[in-house]
Amino acid sequence: MIDVTHDPLPALRDRLATSHKGDYGRALVVGGSLGMAGAPALAGMACLRSGAGLVSVATPRCVQATVASFCAAYMTQPLADDGERLVDKAGQAVAKLLEDADAAAIGPGLGRSDAINSLVGAMWTLPTPMVVDADALNSLALMGSSRAAPAGPRVLTPHAGEFARLSGSPLSDPNHPEERRDRTAELVQSLGGDQTVVLLKGAHTIITDGDRYAVNATGNPGMATGGTGDVLTGVITALLAQGLDAFAAARLAAHVHGLAGDLAAAKLGVIALTATDLLDYLPEAWNQTTKLTQLSADI
Numbered sequence: 123m124i125d126v127t128h129d130p131l132p133a134l135r136d137r138l139a140t141s142h143k144g145d146y147g148r149a150l151v152v153g154g155s156l157g158m159a160g161a162p163a164l165a166g167m168a169c170l171r172s173g174a175g176l177v178s179v180a181t182p183r184c185v186q187a188t189v190a191s192f193c194a195a196y197m198t199q200p201l202a203d204d205g206e207r208l209v210d211k212a213g214q215a216v217a218k219l220l221e222d223a224d225a226a227a228i229g230p231g232l233g234r235s236d237a238i239n240s241l242v243g244a245m246w247t248l249p250t251p252m253v254v255d256a257d258a259l260n261s262l263a264l265m266g267s268s269r270a271a272p273a274g275p276r277v278l279t280p281h282a283g284e285f286a287r288l289s290g291s292p293l294s295d296p297n298h299p300e301e302r303r304d305r306t307a308e309l310v311q312s313l314g315g316d317q318t319v320v321l322l323k324g325a326h327t328i329i330t331d332g333d334r335y336a337v338n339a340t341g342n343p344g345m346a347t348g349g350t351g352d353v354l355t356g357v358i359t360a361l362l363a364q365g366l367d368a369f370a371a372a373r374l375a376a377h378v379h380g381l382a383g384d385l386a387a388a389k390l391g392v393i394a395l396t397a398t399d400l401l402d403y404l405p406e407a408w409n410q411t412t413k414l415t416q417l418s419a420d421i
């Protein structure tokens with residue numbers, strides 16, 4: 123595997139003065155359940171803060187109003203539910219919504235059920251570029267070897283616990299660099315697909331497509347707080363919606379997300395930092411990163 127950690131970061135295209143929202147992609151976030159309305163909201167808001175042209179959050183009807191109330195800039199779509207989580211009927215609505223999406227995210231706050239496993243299984247076989255996170259990773263893990271190769275670009279974003287479920291065994295040392303590199307590459311191979319990327323979270327987030335890998339240098343322990351991963355999911359989804367390939371999207375997103383965390387920690391400290399602070403510092407993180415990537419493009 124080639125180590126591209128020190129290669130220039132991928133960049134988003136410059137915005138033409140005449141461009142419109144349709145040029146920056148339609149993103150769909152599928153997530154949420156009773157008690158976990160915040161997770162898809164954080165992903166949706168991070169997606170907007172990372173440049174997606176239009177963002178919709180599809181969420182069980184029981185939490186739709188709550189999810190909608192967090193942000194006026196995204197749309198929400200109600201999914202059939204049982205008062206707590208989505209039910210089988212939601213699958214048809216999601217399939218329809220995906221027809222209009224340039225990229226999607228599935229998982230944050232979904233919870234666990236047979237209907238959720240079926241929905242994730244169905245979405246896995248569609249060509250839409252997709253971030254697979256949180257409970258959707260648990261559904262994939264349950265599919266085991268019966269799982270087909272994905273039909274489109276995928277970025278899977280496990281933390282060490284989700285990685286253990288997905289790969290079938292825990293990391294013997296979650297912070298060992300070579301083990302992280304080799305185990306994530308093995309997982310990519312076992313998943314199959316032409317553009318499958320695994321981003322293993324943590325203090326040294328690693329991103330690999332099986333041929334290349336990069337270790338992210340930004341981020342801090344202030345980010346060890348609920349919801350920060352949901353923010354990352356939204357950032358990656360926005361970059362997929364804007365046309366970046368899976369590896370570039372995951373690498374650039376990890377950098378900007380960690381930088382937002384570093385800027386937030388410099389101001390607020392690592393103790394008080396929350397996931398919503400990352401949303402507040404994403405603009406400055408993007409400004410700094412855009413200057414950096416434009417500089418490397420000029421060289």
Ligand SMILES: NC(=O)C1=CN([C@@H]2O[C@H](COP(=O)(O)OP(=O)(O)OC[C@H]3O[C@@H](n4cnc5c(N)ncnc54)[C@H](OP(=O)(O)O)[C@@H]3O)[C@@H](O)[C@H]2O)[C@@H](O)CC1
Nearest residue numbers: 158159160161230231232233256257281282283284348349
């Ligand atoms: N505001 C909201 O709505 C929020 C909603 N959220 C939603 O909650 C749902 C559940 O997601 P989850 O990640 O909290 O729980 P789960 O999948 O059970 O994994 C935890 C298990 O894995 C283990 N573990 C080992 N290493 C680990 C590591 N490095 N990082 C983390 N865990 C690690 C850990 O073991 P431990 O070491 O703690 O004993 C534990 O056994 C999901 O839908 C998510 O989107 C959250 O995003 C928060 C904000």
Ligand SMILES: Nc1ncnc2c1ncn2[C@@H]1O[C@H](COP(=O)(O)OP(=O)(O)O)[C@@H](O)[C@H]1O
Nearest residue numbers: 281323324325341342343346348349350351352
């Ligand atoms: N010690 C740390 N150093 C750097 N980044 C961290 C640290 N702890 C957590 N993070 C980052 O915070 C995020 C946590 O994601 P996740 O565990 O999925 O949280 P949640 O599901 O609550 O949103 C990941 O991006 C991870 O890399």
Ligand SMILES: [Mg+2]
Nearest residue numbers: 255256351352
């Ligand atoms: Mg998570």
